[in-house]
Amino acid sequence: xxxxxxxxxxxxxxxxxxxxxxxxxxxxxxxxxxxxxxxxxxxxxxxxxxxxxxxxxxxxxxxxxxxxxxxxxxxxxxxxxxxxxxxxxxxxxxxxxxxxxxxxxxxxxxxxxxxxxxxxxxxxxxxxxxxxxxxxxxxxxxxxxxxxxxxxxxxxxxxxxxxxxxxxxxxxxxxxxxxxxxxxxxxxxxxxxxxxxxxxxxxxxxxxxxxxxxxxxxxxxxxxxxxxxxxxxxxxxxxxxxxxxxx
Amino acid sequence: xxxxxxxxxxxxxxxxxxxxxxxxxxxxxxxxxxxxxxxxxxxxxxxxxxxxxxxxxxxxxxxxxxxxxxxxxxxxxxxxxxxxxxxxxxxxxxxxxxxxxxxxxxxxxxxxxxxxxxxxxxxxxxxxxxxxxxxxxxxxxxxxxxxxxxxxxxxxxxxxxxxxxxxxxxxxxxxxxxxxxxxxxxxxxxxxxxxxxxxxxxxxxxxxxxxxxxxxxxxxxx
Amino acid sequence: xxxxxxxxxxxxxxxxxxxxxxxxxxxxxxxxxxxxxxxxxxxxxxxxxxxxxxxxxxxxxxxx
Numbered sequence: 101x102x103x104x105x106x107x108x109x110x111x112x113x114x115x116x117x118x119x120x121x122x123x124x125x126x127x128x129x130x131x132x133x134x135x136x137x138x139x140x141x142x143x144x145x146x147x148x149x150x151x152x153x154x155x156x157x158x159x160x161x162x163x164x165x166x167x168x169x170x171x172x173x174x175x176x177x178x179x180x181x182x183x184x185x186x187x188x189x190x191x192x193x194x195x196x197x198x199x200x201x202x203x204x205x206x207x208x209x210x211x212x213x214x215x216x217x218x219x220x221x222x223x224x225x226x227x228x229x230x231x232x233x234x235x236x237x238x239x240x241x242x243x244x245x246x247x248x249x250x251x252x253x254x255x256x257x258x259x260x261x262x263x264x265x266x267x268x269x270x271x272x273x274x275x276x277x278x279x280x281x282x283x284x285x286x287x288x289x290x291x292x293x294x295x296x297x298x299x300x301x302x303x304x305x306x307x308x309x310x311x312x313x314x315x316x317x318x319x320x321x322x323x324x325x326x327x328x329x330x331x332x333x334x335x336x337x338x339x340x341x342x343x344x345x346x347x
Numbered sequence: 348x349x350x351x352x353x354x355x356x357x358x359x360x361x362x363x364x365x366x367x368x369x370x371x372x373x374x375x376x377x378x379x380x381x382x383x384x385x386x387x388x389x390x391x392x393x394x395x396x397x398x399x400x401x402x403x404x405x406x407x408x409x410x411x412x413x414x415x416x417x418x419x420x421x422x423x424x425x426x427x428x429x430x431x432x433x434x435x436x437x438x439x440x441x442x443x444x445x446x447x448x449x450x451x452x453x454x455x456x457x458x459x460x461x462x463x464x465x466x467x468x469x470x471x472x473x474x475x476x477x478x479x480x481x482x483x484x485x486x487x488x489x490x491x492x493x494x495x496x497x498x499x500x501x502x503x504x505x506x507x508x509x510x511x512x513x514x515x516x517x518x519x520x521x522x523x524x525x526x527x528x529x530x531x532x533x534x535x536x537x538x539x540x541x542x543x544x545x546x547x548x549x550x551x552x553x554x555x556x557x558x559x560x561x562x563x564x565x566x567x568x569x
Numbered sequence: 570x571x572x573x574x575x576x577x578x579x580x581x582x583x584x585x586x587x588x589x590x591x592x593x594x595x596x597x598x599x600x601x602x603x604x605x606x607x608x609x610x611x612x613x614x615x616x617x618x619x620x621x622x623x624x625x626x627x628x629x630x631x632x633x
Contacts, residue, residue: 142578143570153582157591164595203602211591218587238516245512249503258566259499263513266495266559270517273548277520280544281527284536316599323606330613340621343614 112189112329113338119322126319133312140305154218158302161211163310164204165229167317168236169271171201175243176268179261189325191257192332194264195247196325200317202240208233228282232275239267253332351436355444356451362421363452369417374456377410381464392469399468400478400529406464407457407482408518411489412511414453415497418445419564423501432568438561446487446494446557454486470529477532477542484545485525491556492517498563521548 109115141159148155175197182190209230216225224230243260250256333339363370384402385395422428431441461482465475496514500506528541572578581588 143572146570147582152584154584154587156581156588160591160595200602203598207595207598210594214587214591218584235516235519238512242513242516245509246499249500249505249509255566255569259563262559262563262566263499266517270520273520274516277523277544281523284527284531320602320606323610327606327609327613330610330617334613334617334620339617343618343621 110187110189112192112333113336115189116326116329116338116342119326123319123322126315126322130312130315130319133308133315137305137309137312140301140308145301145305146299151219154215157211157215159305159309161208161215162306163313164211165208165233166310167313168201168205168208168233170314171197171204171317172236172239172264172271173268175201176264179264183258183261183265188257188332189329191261192325192328193321194261195257196321196328198240198244198247199324200320202237202244204313204317205233205237205240209237226282228275228279231278231282235274235278236271239271243267348437348440352440352444352447355441356448359445359448360451363448369414370452370456373410373414373453374460376413377406377457377460378464380406380409382467385467395468396470399465399470400474400526402468403461403464403478404482404485404522404526407461407486408489408515408522410457411453411486411493412514412518413507414449415493415510415514416507418449418494418497419501420497420506423568428564429568432564438564439557442494442557442560442564443553446490446560449494450487450490454482454490457486458482471533474529474533477529477538480542481525481528481538481545484542484549485521488521488545488549488552489518491552492521494560495556495563498560498567501564501567521545524548 109118137159141156145156145159147153175194178190178197179194181187182194212230212233213223216230217223243264246263247256247260250259330339381403384398388394388398419428422431432438434441458479461478462475465478470478493510493514496510496517499513500510503509524541524544528538528545531541532538579585579589
């Protein structure tokens with residue numbers, strides 16, 4: 101059986117065209133899944149017993165929150181790989197993931213706020229999940245700021261990579277401490293999701309929307325890493341060849 | 348290895364003593380920030396008593412963070428940091444020495460000052476005691492974790508603000524357990540759990556952060 | 570889920586502002602992210618295109 105040489109794709113030059121070929125597939129998947137998810141979210145999932153129609157925000161809030169955390173972990177893994185194996189493409193992937201992850205974190209916070217206002221009467225509630233999301237946003241911003249502040253690309257990639265790993269290790273500690281803080285300070289612990297009873301259709305819609313966001317994220321991150329590769333490798337022969345082909 | 352640690356601490360303390368002003372400004376910053384909050388919030392003692400531990404702790408975080416710039420920059424500028432990295436001694440030990448002296452010079456004064464400031468907030472003697480213990484356990488973590496941030500941002504423009512951005516999210520668990528311990532003891536829940544958690548953060552921090560800081564220093568100095 | 574009428578659908582049982590405020594902002598930012606990426610790609614390809622053309626001109630001049 102022929103073994104695939106995966107390491108062939110660990111150089112920016114060979115990954116660039118591969119990423120370009122993959123993007124359309126993930127885009128199509130994202131569009132289809134989003135359409136299905138939105139249809140299910142608005143026309144299949146029933147009215148909630150306690151929260152009425154307002155709970156439908158959950159179909160964006162929860163997937164965005166899941167993606168924000170998932171992307172950070174993937175980012176930390178790529179950053180770690182870049183540090184350990186000294187592969188530039190790994191660091192570029194980490195750098196490409198950050199803005200999308202930060203965006204999902206922001207959307208989780210925004211939708212969480214818009215969900216909380218009608219349900220709990222306040223635009224912001226200090227529940228454990230929202231507070232942890234806020235801190236996660238700070239971690240993303242820290243990563244992007246550090247990378248932007250260092251001129252030397254190699255030092256920038258390695259320093260921000262180390263920061264990402266440290267952040268990833270701290271996430272469970274932060275989450276635990278925020279949970280602790282939250283339950284001790286409020287007799288009845290407020291939770292954004294505690295108001296809904298999860299019906300089967302709701303759960304399925306959540307999963308579909310999560311996959312939709314995941315496919316979107318992959319497509320966007322692949323597109324962004326292609327930009328990063330061009331910016332880093334601009335003066336090489338293979339780039340001239342690719343651009344000559346109109347890629 | 349212990350002699351290396353000892354000599355680093357002695358060196359850094361001697362250097363700090365020659366620049367006493369730097370040390371004192373951190374302390375004064377702490378005092379001023381703590382004194383600002385009542386001016387902003389109003390002198391109602393019950394409100395202040397509730398806020399006190401949190402305010403003192405946040406001020407300690409900020410003061411600690413402001414002093415991080417001094418941790419490596421002087422040595423970086425005059426080249427001794429490079430020498431430290433090149434020596435055969437484990438870099439983690441040298442870092443631990445620098446962090447220890449940073450804590451002695453920036454953290455311990457905060458711990459000693461806190462009871463006086465706590466009185467401004469009407470905290471009881473028991474609360475003040477827990478506050479001091481929590482700061483005693485927490486300020487070393489602030490120095491240890493802050494050192495990683497200082498190492499990552501070595502020599503960068505906008506260093507001070509950038510370090511804050513990187514390091515403050517990582518400080519949050521220490522803040523939560525530190526300030527929470529005082530509140531827990533005041534409300535009768537007992538501070539043991541919070542203080543144990545602070546200790547549980549301190550021990551791994553002592554073991555792992557010097558190594559991470561050493562790694563960060565090598566990255567910054569390449 | 571039977572909404573009865575388009576009006577009911579858009580009203581979202583009284584939660585219209587919150588539901589559409591959430592879905593709307595999400596759609597807006599996701600589209601924005603894509604647009605910014607397209608612009609970034611365009612900028613870099615144009616810049617690199619110029620540099621490649623300049624280099625090949627220099628090479629041609631050197632050869633003549």
